[in-house]
Amino acid sequence: MNLNQVTVEVSDIPRSRDFYQRLGLKLIVSADHYCRFLCPAKEGQGVAGQGATFSIHLSEAVRPNGAGIYFECDDLDVRVERLKAAGIVFDHDPVDQRWLWREAWLRDPDGNRLCLYFAGVNRVDPPWRVAPTSR
Template sequence: MPNISLAYCPITVDDVEAAIPFYRDGLGLEIVNDVAYDGHRWVSFGLRGQSGLAVVVSDPGAGRSPDDGDALTRLVVKGSGPGPYVFTTDDLDATFERLQSFGAEVLQEPIEQAWGPRDCAFRDPAGNHVRINQAS
């Protein structure tokens, strides 16, 4: 059976420029590509230790029909976009402190979840729900 791996994880935001500091400075991801085309922008962030996988932040209309872009815009504005987006870290407390001091909106402080992981939760500048799990 052939190997299959995930290449891109798209995250839709209402303001790409406002999202960059959250993902780059807050989460510590590295910008690996920044493409503008036809009035839209896609910023790809690499994850340490996961070459070939990128989180791609773009506006609701990027690469979509106008109707789909409008529908997604309404969801993003309400804070009801796709997600949550779940990341894993080897130091949950340090990651939480960095994002909190960065000014990210805290949804949940680090706790032990009944279903297993110790995790915390934030909203990115567009309102996307971002969870961070402690690596085992």
Template sequence: MNLNQVTIPSINVEKATKFYKTLGLKLIVDALPRYVRFECPNGEATFSIHKVEELPKGNGIVLYFEVENVEETVNQLKEKDIAFKTKILDQSWLWKEARLNDTDGNELIIYHAGKNRNNPPWRIN
């Protein structure tokens, strides 16, 4: 089994599309204003957004985008007026990350885990 894509809801898919293109995702399906789909710049995963009339309540969605160099990526995104909620943090689970929100309030984490993503020291067999 392989994860193909993740789809998130949006009140304004056009606005969300601009945001995710600014992050560096490549638009591959354009069915605006109701749906779009992106390819991630690395790997084979895809990501889509669909229009909803109301966003879900509660904690919502958290999206993790792994990059090789968190500092470089965060600085590049800040130059494009992307605002972050946190500074770059070295987490106790051995990931370096910075958090932000998209245009619908979904939480995004720009991070690097390297080998610790799939093989942390506490991994069970």
């Protein structure tokens, strides 16, 4: 498994989008309810030289520490079945999402939300990707 993305809840997308861009994250997806950023990576690290991604998602009631932690798996369905056979309980089995990822959700022993997923090229290059800017 590869830790790829952390998504946090925010109450104001434009304010948060600007803040994370100021931190140096590169905006790759932007919507009224969601933004995804590419985290800088050292040369030769990450998928095709790219770093992990970080996302913000609009929430009416932001819960501190309510983040969803994503782990990318090339063998998602096989891995989920193997984990279930080992006694791990999932909130839901792998499902194809409208954002072109396949996701299975579970919780750690403390109730933190975890997502095992497969996105392929859509992880950092979805069809609706924000056009590159000169910034």
